[in-house]
Amino acid sequence: MLFLLAEMGDAKLHKDTERKVVQPAQWVNEYGDFLYMYAYARVQSKEIAEDLIQDTFLSALKGLDSFRGESSQLTWITSILRRKIIDHYRKMSTKKEISASRFASPFHEEGTHEDHWLQERAPKDWHGKTEDPMHQDEFQKIMQLCLSLLPDKWKSVFILKVMEEMQSDDVCKEIGCTASNLWVILHRARLQLRECIENKWL
Amino acid sequence: MSKMKKTLMKGMDKVMLSCDTATYLIIRSEYGTISPVKKMQLSMHLAGCKYCRRFAEQSKYISAQLKKIKDPANQSVALTDEQKEKLKTAIDTSAQ
Numbered sequence: 001m002l003f004l005l006a007e008m009g010d011a012k013l014h015k016d017t018e019r020k021v022v023q024p025a026q027w028v029n030e031y032g033d034f035l036y037m038y039a040y041a042r043v044q045s046k047e048i049a050e051d052l053i054q055d056t057f058l059s060a061l062k063g064l065d066s067f068r069g070e071s072s073q074l075t076w077i078t079s080i081l082r083r084k085i086i087d088h089y090r091k092m093s094t095k096k097e098i099s100a101s102r103f104a105s106p107f108h109e110e111g112t113h114e115d116h117w118l119q120e121r122a123p124k125d126w127h128g129k130t131e132d133p134m135h136q137d138e139f140q141k142i143m144q145l146c147l148s149l150l151p152d153k154w155k156s157v158f159i160l161k162v163m164e165e166m167q168s169d170d171v172c173k174e175i176g177c178t179a180s181n182l183w184v185i186l187h188r189a190r191l192q193l194r195e196c197i198e199n200k201w202l
Numbered sequence: 203m204s205k206m207k208k209t210l211m212k213g214m215d216k217v218m219l220s221c222d223t224a225t226y227l228i229i230r231s232e233y234g235t236i237s238p239v240k241k242m243q244l245s246m247h248l249a250g251c252k253y254c255r256r257f258a259e260q261s262k263y264i265s266a267q268l269k270k271i272k273d274p275a276n277q278s279v280a281l282t283d284e285q286k287e288k289l290k291t292a293i294d295t296s297a298q
Binding site: 024025027028029032033034035036037038040041042046049050053054057058061062105107114115116117122123124125126130136139140143144161162163168183184186187190191193194197198 | 220221222223225226229230233234253254256257260261263264267268270271272273274275276277279280281285286288289290292293294296297
């Protein structure tokens, strides 16, 4: 679980809570917001994030005996949440998706320009907007919105591979995909994400 | 078109990447590795393709922002008091 510590990024918060163990009645006050933000970043829905952390607390309560204090209590609870997030996407991606084939390629599908950018959908000049920190909050909000608009299966692969930094094999085990399939999905997801951001942001 | 020119064009097609493949390789190289040959083909393509250069640049920025938002410390959402009460009740009920 070591990588999880690095993943959480906030080293200070981790240090402060390293050896802290609090009673379940205090969990919501101590860990609630952290877990909520962790989940929200990965599911882009406040409702789902709330459900996931409720499940997490209840599972932690049931598994209280299995906590050995080898990691901080927060790290332990976060690893339970992480498992809940993976399960969430596993369930989501096994659902039959009617719109799975709606990907409209931004490339010419035939002719002399086959597989080259369609003029009207090629990346536009972002005019240095990325260099201005003023725009960053807005960019992140739009990016989260665009992430939430990805087809379920793509979103599942994308979040687990990119946000959770899982190995491709592990992602495929959960979601049910092949290695080459995974790269095709990531490619399409990134094409759609980029275009969605551009349309809403510029 | 002469036969030689045709053969030459065919050969070029094999070396020159399409934008579809170039963008695929950009994404793939970010999360994994690509072969040295593919890497060279990609830089050749990028040298001549403004749109794919933009795609690569924008991808870098998107990836950096994705890294930022996955850190809970950079999220600005918080539980409301109402949500907290609900969660506490759920824990209390389950603990009994």
